[in-house]
Each structure stands twice: as structure tokens, then as C-alpha cells.
Amino acid sequence: MVSKWIPLSNTLLKIKLMTVRNPQINIRVPPELKNRLHELAEENESSVNSEIVSRLERSILAETPITEPVTAEEALMLSNAAAVINKSIFISKVAETVHNAVSSGKGECSVVIPYAFEDEDSSYIENSPYKKIIEPVIKKYRSLGYEVEVDLESCKLNLSWG
Secondary structure: OEEEEEEEOOEEEEEEEOOOOOOOOOOOOOHHHHHHHHHHHHHOOOOHHHHHHHHHHHHHHHOOOOOOOOOHHHHHHHHHHHHHHHHHHHHHHHHHHHHHHHHOOOOEEEEEOOOOOEOOOOOEOOOOHHHHHHHHHHHHHHHOOOEEEEEOOOOEEEEEOO
16 A cells, blocks of 8 residues: 545645556576576567566466457557567567678678558657667667668668777
8 A cells, every 4th residue: 555645725635556567477487587588678678577467467368269359458569569579589680780881891781671661641650660679779789889871762771880
């Protein structure tokens, strides 16, 4: 329970608010899995609990037969799950491209962006793959010290270093 002071006319009234808490489940996991969950939570800027809940929800939702209709909430959850997976795939693609360029002695490389992220007016769509996939990858590589630019005409992510 949480206490909160509420102004009421010229006096303050102290009331107790009930906080709704989801039920807890205690599980045992191997240390490697625990460490990986902490890493993923940090990468996704979420708590370990949120990371676990999100992954469990996606796993259960993925078992929904395609022939069964899903609610709008489930569709959004599936879309967000796909964005997380695609972001990981794109990060791997960028990492592989950078590695190949470095191995060849280059100081720059380009990666084709395989997602449409503009509307007809060339403005970013708030809920687009750009916001969910490309932008976090750009932030990640900039935080690692790379210069990163998006070439909208050729749909490429250009990275340089050194």
C-alpha cells in the first residue's frame, strides 16, 4: 500500500492507495541464460522483468495458429516482436559488413536498409520500421563511435570510422 496526501479544501487528507501488482513466478535458470537476459534487457533499455515478460508473451503468441484471428492488441504485440527480431538481424548484418570492411582495410562501408520507412511526403512514420529498427541501430553504432548517415535516395546506412 502507498500513502498519498490529497488536498481537500483547506486540509490535507491522507489516503492509502492500493497498487496493483502482477503475480510473481520464481524460476531457476542456468547462469548463462540469466546473464544473457540481463544483456538483452540492457540492449533493449528495459528491465530484466520486462524483457522476460515480453519474450514469454511473444513465444506464446507465436503459437497462435495463423488461421485464428488475433486481436488488435495481439497484432501490435506481434508487430513489436517482429521489430525486435528484425533489429537483431539488422545489427548482425551491419556488424558483418563492418567486419568485412575492416578486414579489407577500409574505413567505411554501406548497408542496404531492407525496410520501407517513408510515406509519400518523405516524412518518417512514427510507428514505422525506421523508428523500431533503423533508428536504434543508428544510435547503437553512434554510441560505439561510428559516424552514421542514412542515405534516403539509395536506402543505405553509411558508416565510417577512423
